[in-house]
Amino acid sequence: QVQLVESGGGLVQAGGSLRLSCAASGRTFSSYAMGWFRQAPGEEREFVAAISRSGGRTLYADSVKGRFTISRDNFKNTVYLQMNSLKPEDTAVYYCAASFYSSGSSYDNEYDDWGQGTQVTVSS
Numbered sequence: 001q002v003q004l005v006e007s008g009g010g011l012v013q014a015g016g017s018l019r020l021s022c023a024a025s026g027r028t029f030s031s032y033a034m035g036w037f038r039q040a041p042g043e044e045r046e047f048v049a050a051i052s053r054s055g056g057r058t059l060y061a062d063s064v065k066g067r068f069t070i071s072r073d074n075f076k077n078t079v080y081l082q083m084n085s086l087k088p089e090d091t092a093v094y095y096c097a098a099s100f101y102s103s104g105s106s107y108d109n110e111y112d113d114w115g116q117g118t119q120v121t122v123s124s
Contacts (some may be wrong), residue, residue: 002026002098002113009094009118012086016122020081022096022115029077030054033104035111036070036081038092038120048094049081050104059104064090086122093117 008020022034035050049070050059058070069082079096097111105111 004115006115006118009120011121017084022079024077030074032098034079035097038094040092047106052104088122088124
C-alpha cells in the first residue's frame with residue numbers, strides 16, 4: 001500500500017495555471033503507475049491523466065490534452081499535474097491514484113490507492 005497526499009489546489013482565474021503535487025510514502029513509488037482523476041459536484045469521477053512507472057509513457061483525457069502535463073520524480077516520490085489555460089469546467093476535486101499492476105490506465109478500478117483530493121476552482 002502507498003499513502004498519497006495531494007497539494008497545490010486553489011482558486012485561479014480562467015486562463016491561469018496551477019501545479020498539483022502528489023507525495024507518496026510507503027511502498028516503492030517507482031513500482032506504481034500513477035494517475036490523476038477529478039470529480040465535480042454532482043458528477044462522476046473522471047480520468048484526467050496517467051503516467052507509467054518510468055515516466056516514459058503518458059495518457060491524457062481529450063478534455064485536457066494540450067493543456068495539462070503529468071510528470072513524476074521517482075527520487076522525490078512525487079507525481080505532478082501542471083495545468084495551464086484553465087477553464088471553469090476544470091473546477092473539481094482532483095485526486096491522485098497509484099496502480100501497482102497497470103502501466104497507467106484511464107480506468108479508476110485499476111488503481112489501488114487514492115489520495116484525499118485537492119480542490120481546484122477556476123473562476124470565469
